[in-house]
Amino acid sequence: MSATPPRPVPAERWEHFPHVADMGVRGFGSTLDEAFAAAAHAMTAVITDPDAVRPEIRVEIHAQAADPEILLYDFLNGLVYEMAVNGLLFSRFRVRSEGDRLLAEAWGEKTDVARHQPCVEVKGATFTQLDVRREDDGRWLAQCVLDI
């Protein structure tokens, strides 16, 4: 794990997709790890503008699950927990997974209501439309609907 934050996720690597009550997040990448990082970026974008979140504080997220979809569920919910308990927002993500284990670092800062104008609290990442797969073009996709 490094002492400097990774670069931000480029705009073309993440998106939101609609769910009538809530919001879906989707990340893409050339590896599963990149797609996970992009999905995490998309989750921050549900709450605030990720570009406005300074990468000053680093936290680690550990997860373990045989199923890569459960691994995504655990990773995003690990971030939800850190945001809720420590009042943080994250803008940079470095994900390393190997087999059934994931070790990620997320960089961010304490929520500043005036500056970040956070619009919703994510209650949790759900199993709804939870999907991790390698697409035909070789690109990885990681997605799920968030309960907000």
Place this chain on the structure above:
Amino acid sequence: MDLSRFSRLSDTAWQLEPRGDMRVPAIIYGTAELISQMDDKVAEQATNVATLPGIVQASYAMPDAHWGYGFPIGGVAAFDPDEGGVISAGGVGFDVSCGVRTLHTGLARQDIEAVKRELADALFATVPAGVGSTGRIHLQDQQMTEMLDGGAAWAVSQGYGENTDLDRTEERGRMAGADPHAVSELARKRQRKEMGTLGSGNHYLEVQHVTEIYDEETARTFGLEGGAVVVSIHCGSRGLGHQIGTEFLREMALAAEEHGIHLPDRELACAPIRSEVGQRYLGAMRSAINCALANRQIITHLTRQVFADVLPAAQLGLLYDVSHNTCKTERHVIDGRERELYVHRKGATRAFGPGHPQLPAALRDAGQPVLIGGSMGTASYILAGTRQAEDLSFSSACHGAGRAMSRHQATRQWRGRALVDELAARGIVIRSPSLRGVAEEAPGAYKDVAEVVQATHEAGLARLVARVEPLVCIKG
């Protein structure tokens, strides 16, 4: 949804016959118009629920049903433990016991018009709302355990409110059978600073006035008259409930196969009621119900403090407190035999009819108040439980308007500032920490709650008593 797939039971009840793995039919309540506007996913999800072990009578969806997680939001299903029935973390949802309570004020609209803005500012300053807001009450472990066991009754014992509030709260303010030790350390930690906070999303505190009475006699029993000012609080079990949902959804989804349960959708995560994880979830979920009841009780106390400062003549007595996302053990008569069932209501309100023994004496002849929140800036409704809902839906009714449009679409269509100004021009004062949050909750992004309550009334699930409209809205 395509109505031709349904058998029409009445103008407001539509049935999908059992097929495939369905053990019982799925019944959706609502007018032809409401149902044709519903997402196909509502039928798919109600059908999936009908396949779960031990389901009794039918899988129901209320007139405000929309696409949820496993269960439709607006879904009701009861399970019998004697028939291998299940308890489902997906069927309760993340925001355990999210609900609404409404308080009388003893004031009329003209009493508050002059101080509306001052009142809005004071409420916004006193009741923590929005992302990352923390309460002033930080619970240490032992107090947390007492709160999880005691619910609103614990809050009253700590000085937040009055004993009479408990008569007007489901379960008399304390959900029995909670097991605080089944609540994880993470869930406790997530709640430590969140007691007495509204949260965000569609949660709110509104000062409202009664604009129409549909049933004079019941309205009198409920203490409502035209022009009367009331306060409604909509929020739930906060981080503790979210964490319990997150943990048990995962655990139940992974354990389903071990229990021999085939899940058509992982989000239906469930376990036999008579299993170790099922019992542990029940203990944790009931603790989360207590957390939600305590939370609304503390916010009630904060609201009373504000009114005491700004409008000392106000007397804030509780009309009633209802919960939407729960699984409760109840006795229901099925084919002439009384059985103990585990009734899941996911985005649905319990609606006991007149004479129900669990209602407080003052409300017993009228039936339970059913509090239906509208979207920000639109009307809310107060209904009363009916006797026939016992046969129709295990005494359940709708819970709100239900979204018609995603948050994504809403932010494209509306700007928060313009909405706040527009509502202000209509005499509604909005206070919120987030303008984007306001845009996402735009009234136009929701179904017309009037149609939903009308259909609920026509279907006999609950009967209309009064309409209220907002004067002040604190949005999380």
